[in-house]
Amino acid sequence: MQSRNNQPKYYMLMEHLKEEILMGRIMPGEQIPSENTLTETHKLSRHTVRKAISMLVNEGYLYTEHGRGTFCLSRSSKRNDSKNIGVIMTYISEYIFPRVIEGIERVLSNNKYSIILKNTSNILNNEALYFEDLLSKDIEGLIIEPTKSALFSNNLKFYEAFDKHNIPYVFLHGDYRELEGKSKVVLDDVAGMYSVVEYLAKLGHKNIVGIFKADDTQGIDRHRGYAKALTDTGLPYDPDSVIWYHTEEQEIKPFAIIKQMLEEKRNIDAIACYNDEIAFKMFPLLNKLGLKVPDDISITGFDDSFLSENCPVKLTTVSHPKEVLGEEAAKILLQLINDKNYKNNPIQKIIIPKLIIKDSCRKR
Amino acid sequence: MQSRNNQPKYYMLMEHLKEEILMGRIMPGEQIPSENTLTETHKLSRHTVRKAISMLVNEGYLYTEHGRGTFCLSRSSKRNDSKNIGVIMTYISEYIFPRVIEGIERVLSNNKYSIILKNTSNILNNEALYFEDLLSKDIEGLIIEPTKSALFSNNLKFYEAFDKHNIPYVFLHGDYRELEGKSKVVLDDVAGMYSVVEYLAKLGHKNIVGIFKADDTQGIDRHRGYAKALTDTGLPYDPDSVIWYHTEEQEIKPFAIIKQMLEEKRNIDAIACYNDEIAFKMFPLLNKLGLKVPDDISITGFDDSFLSENCPVKLTTVSHPKEVLGEEAAKILLQLINDKNYKNNPIQKIIIPKLIIKDSCRKR
Numbered sequence: 001m002q003s004r005n006n007q008p009k010y011y012m013l014m015e016h017l018k019e020e021i022l023m024g025r026i027m028p029g030e031q032i033p034s035e036n037t038l039t040e041t042h043k044l045s046r047h048t049v050r051k052a053i054s055m056l057v058n059e060g061y062l063y064t065e066h067g068r069g070t071f072c073l074s075r076s077s078k079r080n081d082s083k084n085i086g087v088i089m090t091y092i093s094e095y096i097f098p099r100v101i102e103g104i105e106r107v108l109s110n111n112k113y114s115i116i117l118k119n120t121s122n123i124l125n126n127e128a129l130y131f132e133d134l135l136s137k138d139i140e141g142l143i144i145e146p147t148k149s150a151l152f153s154n155n156l157k158f159y160e161a162f163d164k165h166n167i168p169y170v171f172l173h174g175d176y177r178e179l180e181g182k183s184k185v186v187l188d189d190v191a192g193m194y195s196v197v198e199y200l201a202k203l204g205h206k207n208i209v210g211i212f213k214a215d216d217t218q219g220i221d222r223h224r225g226y227a228k229a230l231t232d233t234g235l236p237y238d239p240d241s242v243i244w245y246h247t248e249e250q251e252i253k254p255f256a257i258i259k260q261m262l263e264e265k266r267n268i269d270a271i272a273c274y275n276d277e278i279a280f281k282m283f284p285l286l287n288k289l290g291l292k293v294p295d296d297i298s299i300t301g302f303d304d305s306f307l308s309e310n311c312p313v314k315l316t317t318v319s320h321p322k323e324v325l326g327e328e329a330a331k332i333l334l335q336l337i338n339d340k341n342y343k344n345n346p347i348q349k350i351i352i353p354k355l356i357i358k359d360s361c362r363k364r
Numbered sequence: 365m366q367s368r369n370n371q372p373k374y375y376m377l378m379e380h381l382k383e384e385i386l387m388g389r390i391m392p393g394e395q396i397p398s399e400n401t402l403t404e405t406h407k408l409s410r411h412t413v414r415k416a417i418s419m420l421v422n423e424g425y426l427y428t429e430h431g432r433g434t435f436c437l438s439r440s441s442k443r444n445d446s447k448n449i450g451v452i453m454t455y456i457s458e459y460i461f462p463r464v465i466e467g468i469e470r471v472l473s474n475n476k477y478s479i480i481l482k483n484t485s486n487i488l489n490n491e492a493l494y495f496e497d498l499l500s501k502d503i504e505g506l507i508i509e510p511t512k513s514a515l516f517s518n519n520l521k522f523y524e525a526f527d528k529h530n531i532p533y534v535f536l537h538g539d540y541r542e543l544e545g546k547s548k549v550v551l552d553d554v555a556g557m558y559s560v561v562e563y564l565a566k567l568g569h570k571n572i573v574g575i576f577k578a579d580d581t582q583g584i585d586r587h588r589g590y591a592k593a594l595t596d597t598g599l600p601y602d603p604d605s606v607i608w609y610h611t612e613e614q615e616i617k618p619f620a621i622i623k624q625m626l627e628e629k630r631n632i633d634a635i636a637c638y639n640d641e642i643a644f645k646m647f648p649l650l651n652k653l654g655l656k657v658p659d660d661i662s663i664t665g666f667d668d669s670f671l672s673e674n675c676p677v678k679l680t681t682v683s684h685p686k687e688v689l690g691e692e693a694a695k696i697l698l699q700l701i702n703d704k705n706y707k708n709n710p711i712q713k714i715i716i717p718k719l720i721i722k723d724s725c726r727k728r
Contacts, residue, residue, distance in 0.1 A: 084480070084501075093466035093687075102457035105483050109490075114497060116448070117481045119469050126473075133478060137448075310674040323457075 009044055013052040016042075021061050021072055022135040023157065024164025028074035032062065082138035083113050085333065088130055089145045089172075092119040095277055096305050096322050100172070103326025104143060111334055113140075120147045122215075122247045124155060131158035135165070141333045142169035148215040148247070149174035163343065168336035170347075172329045174217040183336060183346045185329045189218050192318040192353040193225030194232075196272055196300050199316075199355055201233035204364035205270040205298060207241065209261065211254045213274050214244040222274060222302065241268075254278055255285050262289055269297060269364055276301035276308045276317055279360075283312050298361035314358035321351055373408055377416040380406075385425050385436055386499040387521065388528025392438035396426065446502035449477050449697065452494055453509045453536075456483040459641055460669050460686050464536070467690025468507060475698055477504075484511045486579075486611045488519060495522035499529070505697045506533040512579040512611070513538035527707065532700035534711075536693045538581040547700060547710045549693045553582050556682040556717040557589030558596075560636055560664050563680075563719055565597035568728035569634040569662060571605065573625070575618045577638050578608040586666065590636060605632075618642055619649050626653055633661060633728055640665035640672045640681055643724075647676050662725035678722035685715055 007015075020026045033041070038049045053070055056062040064070045085108055091097045101117070108115055116139065118130040127147040134142065135158070142162060146153070156178060162169055171184035193210075200208050210226040213219030223242065230237045245253040254273075261268060273279040279301035283293070291297050293313045301308050301317040308315035321328075328349050336342040371379075384390045397405070402413045417434055420426040428434045449472055455461045465481070472479055480503065482494040491511040498506065499522070506526060510517070520542060526533055535548035557574075564572050574590040577583030587606065594601045609617040618637075625632060637643040643665035647657070655661050657677045665672050665681035672679035685692075692713050700706040 083497075092469060093462035098457035098462035101481075102483065105456060105481065109483070112497070114480045114482070114501070116478045117465075117469065118478070119466065119473070133447075133476070137478065 010048045010051040010055070013038070013042055013044060013049065014055050017052065017056060018059075018061060018136075022132065023161045026072045027164065028072050030072050031069050032072065034069060082140055084137065084139045085113050085115050085330075086118065086130075086134040086137075086139045086142040087115045087144075088118045088120060088127065088134075088142070090120050090122040090147055092117065095275075095307075096303050096320055099322040100326040103323035103328075104330045105326075106323070107327045107330035107334070113334075122147050124148060124153065128155050128158070131155060131161075135161055139167060141167060141337050143172055143329050143333055144169055145172045146174050146176065146216075149176055149217045150220050151215050168333060168342050170329045170333045170336070172325065176217075181346055183332055183342075183348060185325055185332060185349045186351070187218070187320065187325075188350050188352045189221035190225040190228065192302060192355075193222040193272065194229040195225075195353075195355040196302070196316075196318060197226050197229035198233055199357070200270045200272065200298060200300065200361060201229065201235055203298070203361055205361075206235065206364070207267045208235070208270045208272055209241045209243065209258070209268050210272045211243045211245070211258075211274050211278055213247070213250070215246050219244075219274060226272060250278070255281065258282065259285060259289070262291070270361065271297065271299045273299065273301055275303050276305045276315060277303075279315055279317075280307040280311055287312070294360050294362040300361060304356050308356075308358065311360070313360045315360045316358045317356050319354040319356055325351065374412045374415040374419070377402070377406060377408060377413065378419050381416065381420060382423075382425060382500075386496065387525045390436045391528065392436050394436050395433045396436060398433060446504055447477050448501065448503045449479050449694075450482065450494075450498040450501075450503045450506040451479045451508075452482040452484060452491065452498075452506065454484050454486040454511055456481065459639075459671075460667050460684055463686040464690040467687035467692075468694045469690075470687070471691045471694035471698070477698075486511050488512060488517065492519050492522070495519060495525075499525055503531060505531060505701050507536055507693050507697055508533055509536045510538050510540065510580075513540055513581045514584045515579050532697060532706050534693050534697045534700070536689065540581075545710055547696055547706075547712060549689055549696060549713045549715070551582075551684065551689075552714050552716045553585035554589040554592070556666060556719075557586040557636065558593045559589075559717075559719040560666070560680075560682060561590050561593035562597060563721070564634045564636065564662060564664065564725060565593065565599055567662070567725055569725075570599065570728070571631045572599070572634045572636055573605045573607065573622070573632050574636045575607045575609070575622075575638050575642055577611070577614070579610050583608075583638060586638060614642070619646065622646065623649060623653070626655070634725065635661065635663045637663065637665055639667050640669045640679060641667075643679055643681075644671040644675055651676070658724050658726040662728075664725060668720050672720075672722065675724070677724045679724045680722045681720050683718040683720055689715065 026032060035046060035049050039046055053062060057064060060073060062070050063073050087104055089097055092101060105115055120126040124147050159179060171182060173186060175182065175184050197208060212223040227237050243254055243257045271282065279299050282299060286293060286297065293299050301315045303320040304317045308317040332347045335347060339345055390396060399410060399413050403410055417426060421428060424437060426434050427437050451468055453461055456465060469479055484490040488511050523543060535546060537550060539546065539548050561572060576587040591601050607618055607621045635646065643663050646663060650657060650661065657663050665679045667684040668681045672681040696711045699711060703709055
């Protein structure tokens with residue numbers, strides 16, 4: 001065992017063993033390797049090994065039975081009683097997220113549960129830190145909006161750990177292809193964007209630019225709905241009419257490309273935006289370029305947020321149940337917590353969103 | 365001891381003893397009354413008393429020393445280590461609150477703390493339930509926006525309990541007259557509203573109606589600023605020009621009274637609103653009555669929220685640091701947690717808000 005970051009060796013061994021326990025590689029009741037084995041495997045002195053073990057005994061991860069060895073302590077009885085639920089969201093203060101959290105909080109409070117709230121800012125490293133933290137705490141379950149769910153995630157291993165510890169979790173908004181049979185509450189993003197693009201096509205739009213977020217499943221699915229609606233309504237799918245952006249580019253890229261397209265006099269008669277936020281921020285640019293909505297160009301959002309009401313022209317958008325979605329996720333989690341066989345009884349709720357027609361599109 | 369709510373008698377005794385411990389009336393290490401005493405005082409059988417005690421031993425509230433008696437267990441070592449902070453807010457999903465919570469979360473996360481979030485909806489009973497819950501959990505500190513801080517609160521006793529258990533707390537937005545020397549982060553609400561009314565007076569307004577929330581200290585203080593600015597600028601203070609409302613009336617009363625005043629042709633040339641939310645909701649009413657802002661009437665807000673930007677006319681308002689306020693509260697709490705002598709070293713931060721002049725007022 002190397003001493004990195006100037007950490008003492010006993011501390012490194014302690015952290016290593018703690019991770020083995022938290023990740024479920026050493027299970028409750030299981031004996032840990034003997035002092036001799038640890039001494040040899042990690043090339044440490046007996047004193048160092050003993051110090052690491054005694055600290056883990058103090059912290060309640062291990063217990064020693066005289067003459068028998070050292071074992072991993074079961075924390076499940078304590079955990080089952082904690083009345084704490086972890087809630088990991090990508091954002092907590094912006095856009096539709098506060099209302100989703102309010103829905104979660106309402107149901108859990110009414111059932112005497114507390115929420116431990118985490119905000120990843122859609123950064124994978126933050127998500128990993130919060131997973132570790134929640135595994136070391138006593139939580140009875142987890143509601144999670146995954147960070148960058150469309151990308152490869154190194155954090156999938158944590159879900160295995162939750163499974164091993166019998167801590168149920170519910171995905172909200174998005175989930176992973178790799179974890180398809182798990183409990184979740186999501187919108188049917190394909191159907192939602194399909195309804196928008198079908199509507200635009202029926203109004204006579206021929207050149208519909210689509211803007212999509214590339215790093216979460218919602219973006220991927222909304223793009224699928226866009227492509228499918230074009231095909232079904234007989235319009236061509238043109239990859240050059242699709243703008244993909246990642247979280248880090250969201251303030252700049254969608255607007256820079258639209259600006260370029262319009263300055264190049266590309267024929268655009270509608271912009272179907274990933275969400276209301278992108279659509280809302282598109283208005284100042286269109287205004288600067290002298291384009292009127294909906295006379296010169298149509299624009300649509302997604303999520304029926306307060307922003308859709310507060311654009312210069314009220315935005316045609318797609319419904320999002322917000323509080324109800326949060327409430328549903330909480331209710332499902334409570335059902336899972338009360339079901340000993342929850343792993344075999346996943347609950348999936350897929351909400352079909354509705355097109356909400358306001359003033360930002362017109363017949364061509 | 366009566367058996368009320370059909371609870372078994374041992375359960376009632378258990379709850380009673382638990383409350384004594386949580387509220388700090390029985391302190392760690394202190395011996396609880398003997399079986400004999402409990403049997404006599406509460407008129408219960410020995411069997412019932414033993415059952416209650418053994419359950420509290422199981423739950424980690426008490427421990428028994430053979431031949432010596434039963435004692436209250438110290439939970440402080442566990443608590444000091446929990447890395448959990450309770451955050452009780454009146455609202456979590458509306459208006460400026462999500463951004464305050466984001467500020468709190470950012471600082472606490474960076475310091476490896478988790479927040480346990482509670483939302484009282486400004487209802488005192490909810491607040492009491494959450495206090496009880498947090499006392500029974502292991503939290504290291506508490507950030508609290510008090511519910512109805514201007515009214516008599518039956519919940520003040522919980523602050524004594526936190527004091528007894530050496531759990532520091534920081535008030536946010538408002539606090540209690542009765543707890544004046546405690547740590548807090550608040551706006552100078554008197555100065556904020558003073559700057560608004562002074563500005564209106566300088567523009568030549570003579571009849572300034574003020575709308576204030578009656579059940580929190582912010583409302584009381586903003587009213588004080590209003591009254592002081594009128595007096596200082598030589599305008600009369602007229603109680604009939606002041607509208608007070610309680611939380612439960614906020615959707616109806618301020619608007620009903622303004623409507624009545626205007627229909628009675630009362631001379632009103634400005635409305636100074638408690639916050640941006642009230643001002644924002646005043647626009648549809650003024651519009652229906654055929655009044656133009658600012659030509660016919662001036663209107664002001666407070667808090668510099670997104671609503672102030674999204675009124676039909678951009679709202680003159682007062683700054684509110686939101687995230688920064690949350691961050692400050694979290695930083696102060698961390699300082700208190702690390703200060704053994706924190707009760708004698710309260711930290712109070714009073715932020716002076718600034719007047720932000722936009723388009724909703726004009727010279728008279």
